[in-house]
Amino acid sequence: KAGVTQxxxxxxxxRGQQVTLSCSPISGxxxxxxxxxxxxxxxxxxxxxxSETQRNKGNFPGRFSGRQFSNSRSEMxxxxxxxxxxxLYLCASSLGDDSPLHFGNGTRLTVT
Amino acid sequence: xxxxxxxxxxxxxxEGAIASLNCTYSDRGSQSFFWYRQYSGKSPELxxxxxxxxxxxxxxxxxxxxxxxQYVSLLIRDSQPSDSATYLCATRRAGSYQLTFGKxxxxxxxx
Numbered sequence: 120k121a122g123v124t125q126x127x128x129x130x131x132x133x134r135g136q137q138v139t140l141s142c143s144p145i146s147g148x149x150x151x152x153x154x155x156x157x158x159x160x161x162x163x164x165x166x167x168x169x170s171e172t173q174r175n176k177g178n179f180p181g182r183f184s185g186r187q188f189s190n191s192r193s194e195m196x197x198x199x200x201x202x203x204x205x206x207l208y209l210c211a212s213s214l215g216d217d218s219p220l221h222f223g224n225g226t227r228l229t230v231t
Numbered sequence: 232x233x234x235x236x237x238x239x240x241x242x243x244x245x246e247g248a249i250a251s252l253n254c255t256y257s258d259r260g261s262q263s264f265f266w267y268r269q270y271s272g273k274s275p276e277l278x279x280x281x282x283x284x285x286x287x288x289x290x291x292x293x294x295x296x297x298x299x300x301q302y303v304s305l306l307i308r309d310s311q312p313s314d315s316a317t318y319l320c321a322t323r324r325a326g327s328y329q330l331t332f333g334k335x336x337x338x339x340x341x342x
Contacts, residue, residue, distance in 0.1 A: 162319065164329040209275070217262075219277050220265075222267075222275050224273070225274045
């Protein structure tokens, strides 16, 4: 069974630009979550989607948004990029509420 | 602020020894607990999940949960150099869809 697939693996953007990251969950997984990982803050929750509905959102500004499609694939978008947005963005999928998360390889975003 | 605390390490153990990783959490509503392993430059990989008090064993790994003490631990028996990684503790409260992660403990297994 294929794992969680994230594209692209690496991105370099300039301040003020916007970026879209993509995630394909494990087949059969309907829950997709996004996390930001930085050396200083560790892993922080961005948002979670289930059946195209955002069920929970972390403490991030409105510049961070996401969506989920009917095939469970998900995208997250960051607008007006700031230097502090440089991080590893991780997508994870799970079967449901109490199931463990399985992470993709992540997208390394660098904002210059 | 609900927190998950881990000793950042590094924790160094000789090859073949038992590595003991600890985690405390502040949210008494936490119901599910997970250990992830993360190699440098890689994404977190699920090692263990535990939902009730006591021990849960899987191969060389044993997770221990004590909800009264708000304490979770991971024991790695017969540690191998390939176990050298950062270990992340994560909790989830009932009815929540997010994990709260500790900042991880870096383990180094010395050959």
